[in-house]
Amino acid sequence: MPTKVPAHPRLLAMLAVADLWHDRKVSFCVVASLVAVIAPLLLLFGLKYGVVSQLNDELLSDPRNLELRPSGNHNLPLDWFARWQAMPEVAFVMPLTRSLNSEASLLKDNLHFLADVELIPSGAGDPLLSGLTPPCAGELLLSASAASRLQVQTGDKLRLVVQRQYQGQHQRGQTEVKVAGILPASAFGRPAALLTLDLLVATEDFRDGFAAPLLGINQGEMAPPRTHYARARLYAKALPQVAELAERLAAEHIDSQMRGAEIESVQAISRVLGLIFAVIGAAAVLGAVAALGGALLASIERKRREWALLRLMGFDRCAIAALVVIQATLLALLAFALALPLYAFGSAVFNSALGANLDQSGFVCRLTAQHLLLALACTLLLSALVAVMGGWRATRIEAAESLRSGF
Known part of the structure; x- marks a missing residue:
């Protein structure tokens, strides 16, 4: 009986490399x-x-x-806002007053003033801030269009x-505010001012x-403490969660508006590209399995005597596999x-040819x-699974075949 040779990884690796180089x-x-x-x-x-990431980035x-x-x-009671803020899908929620009461005039001087500016309450985590610090008491942030028309700068x-109209008299309430920052033009298109909820x-x-x-203005009674608000500012954390939150609002008998068409178009593109990739990928993987499996099986059949000789030398079935x-x-x-440089070259060609209309940070293949x-x-796992089938075939070759083959 031949002495069994332990399946030492280094020995097996050396034999594998030598055999591949020989063939x-x-x-x-x-x-x-x-x-x-x-x-x-x-x-x-x-x-x-x-493509999908670029579209998502543009939406976000x-x-x-x-x-x-x-x-x-x-x-909407205060606990409603607390409950929605606690939802993991919600990025930001803030109370809003009635729509007719969320506008005011802004004056710089007699030549620069702006009527009916939209007032938006803001705070920490507001997606409109675009990295700016939330306004404090006596401060506001202006949209780019409002700042341009008023010709003001930060500070x-x-x-x-x-x-x-109060008791038949016309009254003007006013306060001085400091421009603490100006929003990017992409953050908000209309003339607007972000301010504290107390001021709104x-x-x-x-x-x-x-x-x-x-x-x-001190005329009139003091307003009772606020326990309810007419509206809310509400933002989802991710695009797929917008429709989900809309359904939750509808379940509470609150209709809402959102940019569903843009989101759905991106998701539709993602689904179509996903289907294309899945079909082509499945066909390519089957081809790779057939190519690798066929090559391994053909090699095993060509080297039946060599595999039998290894068995005679003491290699067990596990070592052969x-x-x-x-x-x-x-x-x-x-x-x-070898595929990585080809991918890098093809990716550079795509980005150069198809990304000509994107900004400098844009990409179409990444x-x-x-x-x-x-x-x-995945490549190594697939190759290992195919090799297991070939290894099983190699382990079925008996050592006695070497004698019948003329050894």
Whole structure:
């Protein structure tokens, strides 16, 4: 009986490399067939990820795509806002006054003033801030269009003016505010001012006939503490969650408006590209399995005497199977390494030709390091599974075949 040789990994690796080099022409053909599958798949998935990611980034760059705007006026208690803010899908929620009471005039001087400016309450986490600090008491942030029409810069002073009829007299409530910052033009298109909720509530109390010390008006009774608000500013954390939050609002009998068409178009593109990638990828993977499996089986059949000789030398079935798996893994690693430069070249061509109309940060074909590692893991796993079938075939070769073959 032959003494069994332990399946030492180093010995098996040396034998696998030596055998592949001995049959280097066949090995080259197998590697080339795998490269022809891996490189196009990387490019295809890079296009899918790049196009969809670019569209998502463009949508996310405009925070209004994540906004849900409840229609009409309601009677929302404070605990409603606390409950919605606690939802993991909600990025930001803020009370709003009635729509008719959310406008005011801004004056810089007699030549620069702006009527009916939209007043928006803001705070920490507001998607409209675009990295700016939330306004404090006596401050506001202006949209780019409002700042341009008023010709003001950060640090300038303005007067916020609200008017009302009180006991047959015309009254003007006003307060001086500092421009703490100017929003990017992409954040908000209309003339608007982001301010504290207290100041917005003061403008509504003033119009409702109450005293408004923040606006310099002490006539009238003090407004009772706020326990309910008519509307809300509401933002989702991600695009797919916008429709989900809209359904939750509808379940509470609150109709809302959102930019559903833009979101749905991106999701539709993602689904179509996903289907295309899945079909082409499945066909390519089946081709790779057939190529690799056929090459391994053909090699095993050609080397029946060599496998039998290894059995006579004491290699057990596990060692034989491991040898086949190592060979397939080495071929897959080499093919993936050669496919990467081809992917990089194709990606550069796509980005140069198709990305001409994008900004400098835009791309149409891109894979992250995580994507490449996942692709490598899938390649090695697939090759190992195919090699297991070939290894099983090699283990069925008996040592006695070497004697019948003339050894």
